Amino acid sequence: GAGVSQTPSNKVTEKGKYVELRCDPISGHTALYWYRQSLGQGPEFLIYFQGTGAADDSGLPNDRFFAVRPEGSVSTLKIQRTERGDSAVYLCASSASGGANEQFFGPGTRLTVL
Amino acid sequence: KQEVTQIPAALSVPEGENLVLNCSFTDSAIYNLQWFRQDPGKGLTSLLLIQSSQREQTSGRLNASLDKSSGRSTLYIAASQPGDSATYLCAVYQGAQKLVFGQGTRLTINP
Numbered sequence: 001g002a003g004v005s006q007t008p009s010n011k012v013t014e015k016g017k018y019v020e021l022r023c024d025p026i027s028g029h030t031a032l033y034w035y036r037q038s039l040g041q042g043p044e045f046l047i048y049f050q051g052t053g054a055a056d057d058s059g060l061p062n063d064r065f066f067a068v069r070p071e072g073s074v075s076t077l078k079i080q081r082t083e084r085g086d087s088a089v090y091l092c093a094s095s096a097s098g099g100a101n102e103q104f105f106g107p108g109t110r111l112t113v114l
Numbered sequence: 115k116q117e118v119t120q121i122p123a124a125l126s127v128p129e130g131e132n133l134v135l136n137c138s139f140t141d142s143a144i145y146n147l148q149w150f151r152q153d154p155g156k157g158l159t160s161l162l163l164i165q166s167s168q169r170e171q172t173s174g175r176l177n178a179s180l181d182k183s184s185g186r187s188t189l190y191i192a193a194s195q196p197g198d199s200a201t202y203l204c205a206v207y208q209g210a211q212k213l214v215f216g217q218g219t220r221l222t223i224n225p
Binding site for chain 1: 118148150155156157158159160163203205209211212213214215216217218
């Protein structure tokens with residue numbers, strides 16, 4: 001079956017603009033995660049959804065970042081008033097039911113803020 | 115706060131050698147531990163998941179061990195091949211919800 005997909009694969013934007021990043025999890029996976037990976041670093045947790053609700057958003061760096069998952073499948077990460085420091089690869093993962101079950105990652109979206 | 119450290123940061127070995135990558139974590143109260151591979155410009159590929167009650171997992175030429183009490187895990191790669199060249203990431207499940215990653219070991223296998 002299909003794995004986790006993310007669109008776009010690359011996004012270049014200007015400082016101050018708004019961006020949306022999309023994640024399609026593996027079909028049937030109820031848990032969805034967003035991570036951010038800066039160059040040369042390991043990924044860092046942003047937010048975790050169980051179904052439609054954000055069960056843990058403790059990793060979101062500030063209120064410019066917001067994520068939704070309205071129907072419990074596709075998720076969108078939204079970044080307002082982008083800053084150059086937001087430049088990174090944004091990774092999405094899904095798992096069958098959360099609770100430390102194996103997470104499967106998508107290819108990521110590389111965001112560049114000029 | 116959980117911290118995960120991977121040593122070495124980079125490793126270069128000739129083809130055919132057996133090698134060990136190291137991962138340590140500060141808080142032993144973890145659920146599971148997962149090893150990933152990341153190729154340049156790509157996402158993460160899961161290699162092995164070790165549940166907290168297990169001490170090791172094997173898949174082909176890969177063997178991962180877990181010692182929770184000492185806060186350590188190792189990934190053993192047998193008979194290395196140039197195609198094994200990638201960055202290897204160790205991550206622990208903290209609070210059963212999120213992964214905390216190390217910075218990775220960049221592995222180069224020389225033909």
